[in-house]
Amino acid sequence: MQIYGIALEKGGVGKTSIAVNLAAAFSKVNLRVLLIDLDAQAHATSWLGVSPETVRPEESMLGIVQGRPLRSCVRPSLAGFDLLPAHPAMASLPVQVAGALNSGLFLLQDAFAQASTPAPPYDVVVLDLAPARGPVLATALSAMTRCIAPVQPEDLVLQSLRALTESVRAAQRVNPRLRGLSVLRNRYAPRSAGDQVYDATLRETYASSLLQTILPVRAALRDAAGMRQTVFAYGGSDAPEVRALFLNLVEELITLDGGS
Ligand SMILES: Nc1ncnc2c1ncn2[C@@H]1O[C@H](COP(=O)(O)OP(=O)(O)OP(=O)(O)O)[C@@H](O)[C@H]1O
Numbered sequence: 001m002q003i004y005g006i007a008l009e010k011g012g013v014g015k016t017s018i019a020v021n022l023a024a025a026f027s028k029v030n031l032r033v034l035l036i037d038l039d040a041q042a043h044a045t046s047w048l049g050v051s052p053e054t055v056r057p058e059e060s061m062l063g064i065v066q067g068r069p070l071r072s073c074v075r076p077s078l079a080g081f082d083l084l085p086a087h088p089a090m091a092s093l094p095v096q097v098a099g100a101l102n103s104g105l106f107l108l109q110d111a112f113a114q115a116s117t118p119a120p121p122y123d124v125v126v127l128d129l130a131p132a133r134g135p136v137l138a139t140a141l142s143a144m145t146r147c148i149a150p151v152q153p154e155d156l157v158l159q160s161l162r163a164l165t166e167s168v169r170a171a172q173r174v175n176p177r178l179r180g181l182s183v184l185r186n187r188y189a190p191r192s193a194g195d196q197v198y199d200a201t202l203r204e205t206y207a208s209s210l211l212q213t214i215l216p217v218r219a220a221l222r223d224a225a226g227m228r229q230t231v232f233a234y235g236g237s238d239a240p241e242v243r244a245l246f247l248n249l250v251e252e253l254i255t256l257d258g259g260s
């Protein structure tokens with residue numbers, strides 16, 4: 001089971017857009033997929049057609065903290081893969097996680113291990129994280145097999161990337177399955193002069209971590225969210241190009257990690 005966490009402390013870089021459409025792309029190649037919404041903003045949950053007010057707090061990650069089995073909290077989404085939804089009460093999640101045994105570090109790792117007996121129920125799990133560091137990120141990193149950081153050409157993003165790199169290194173000490181950090185360039189125009197300068201800086205430090213797939217600014221990524229659809233269901237004119245990019249990304253990740 002591959003567990004991909006989409007993380008960066010900087011807000012608005014595309015974490016949720018990538019988590020939702022990457023989950024959809026994995027399910028398009030017939031893998032069994034679970035998306036876990038770890039952000040109290042519940043954007044991924046709403047995007048997948050589940051209104052957060054209809055979710056009971058114990059059906060979210062808060063239930064996992066209380067020791068509920070993963071299976072009893074997940075539900076099918078309209079997009080064809082399973083969802084562990086978020087609830088606004090998850091605003092208290094960092095406190096709840098930090099107060100659990102071992103500062104909650106193994107909550108998700110244990111939940112996946114329990115759900116995987118006798119066999120893993122999913123090939124791929126995608127975690128959509130809040131724009132924050134702290135106990136929830138630490139717990140997620142302890143369970144991930146790869147952390148994916150979306151970056152945009154901005155200085156503040158580079159600062160967040162440095163901090164995340166340190167968190168990933170620390171997590172690798174308790175999670176040997178965590179292969180490392182991959183950097184996914186989002187809202188990128190590789191031919192624009194500004195982005196080229198930024199890209200050179202990025203390559204100096206993260207050359208071996210850069211994913212080859214680059215996501216440009218595309219209306220489909222913005223508008224599909226408003227329609228509560230993944231780009232695979234959305235009919236906008238640039239949707240086919242975005243679908244192809246997400247399928248490329250899936251291929252790249254399967255080459256790196258294997259499919260399940
Ligand atoms: N490649 C793209 N092209 C066009 N719009 C994009 C692209 N990537 C993200 N967006 C838009 O940027 C905004 C922020 O994206 P998103 O919500 O995915 O970021 P986030 O990192 O999850 O934010 P937060 O940190 O608040 O959770 C959204 O309106 C989204 O539609």
Ligand SMILES: [Mg+2]
Nearest residue numbers: 015016039043
């Ligand atoms: Mg988000």
